[in-house]
Amino acid sequence: MRPPPGRQQLSREFITQHQRARIIAALAEETVTRGYRAVTVADIVRRAGIARNTFYENFSSKQDCFLATQDYAVEEALRRVVDAATEVESWQERVHAGLAAFLGYVASDPALARTCIVEALSAGPASLARYEESLQSFVPLFRIGRKVSPRAEQLPETFEELIIGGIFWVIYQRIIRGETEQIEQLLPELVEFALNPYIGAEAARRATA
């Protein structure tokens, strides 16, 4: 018996999503193993256990797949950060909860994290530009801090970019040193670093306690 058309639609969408997720996971694993330049579509297809056609139904090239992987990881990271942040009240707590969620995500998927935070920088101009854009998407989350800052008016325009860039650099260094699994230990330091310009060192320290 054939399922009703609505159901079939849903399941096809489900299958496509599932396939894309598998391909993205495979690309991340292969990138970490071989380095982006050496990875071929054949490697990804083999690792994902799918047909070559299926790959090309979803992505036009290895680079297209890499950029999609970056987009996927940023969307997922933002979703987790925002979900965690909305559970608590104050902006300080939100920074704490959001960063905790972010570091948790990095630690939970080291291959994806390495692909999107380290390899993305060296995978070519398009992915480097995409990486830079993705950092920008975190800016509004920090900018809310200006509402609670006594110095909101005087804070330089670029502070959010500087803070986010600093956080990503520290994470990058930990990943290249092979310390991804301990990355959550950075939480109090990074929270303080992020809060300090808005509310001062002492209040920042209290917020991480």
Place this chain on the structure above:
Amino acid sequence: MAADPKTPDSATEYPPELSRLPPGRHGLPREFVVHNQRERLIAGLAEAVAENGYASTTIAHITRHAAVSRRTFYEHFNSKDECFVAAYEAVMEQLRERVDAAYQEQDEWPQALRAGLAAMLSFLAAEPNLARLSMVEALVAGPVVVERYDAAIRGLVPYVEAGRDGRPSAVLAQLSPTTEEALVGGMVSLISRRIIAGQTEELEQLLPDLVEFTLTPYLGTAEAAKIAQAD
């Protein structure tokens, strides 16, 4: 070899007769010519990379910008990668010298840091090709260069870390071990983003922001802002 009419810059920057004359016939010591050729190749690579991006740059692009022969290229370097490493090292050495000289000239740390940052931004703004080479293209030029890039950025940490000296213990207690790493990373990230966005020539406008950002953990926000805004 005739100068390429499409590259007037390299023709005006370097006396074309140097490349046309056979070695030994122009009365210049061989060592000078060799040194000069190497520098021209490095400058040629920077121009070629700025024009084409690292991946698409060929040895032909480099030799055309440098106005030297392919054979001359291979007398100095085995590959494009090797030439890039040499170029990267040359740029970073210049940058380090300028930053260090400006930093050492000041007696007080906040002013020294400010002077060092100003020197870095003015060097990069004045040399857009070298800025792009050292801050953007270095990342896509293979693992050897990426390692050197990481090390060069870590090399900036001591300048910032000097801010801990003589600070009250209450302030020191609030500084986490990653403070300097995060400050340096934040600055480098912002500078790279501006270069990628084609705003290299306006980099010096970032000076007050970078100064305030790096001084804040050591001096507090108000004092940091004051020094950042000073003339």
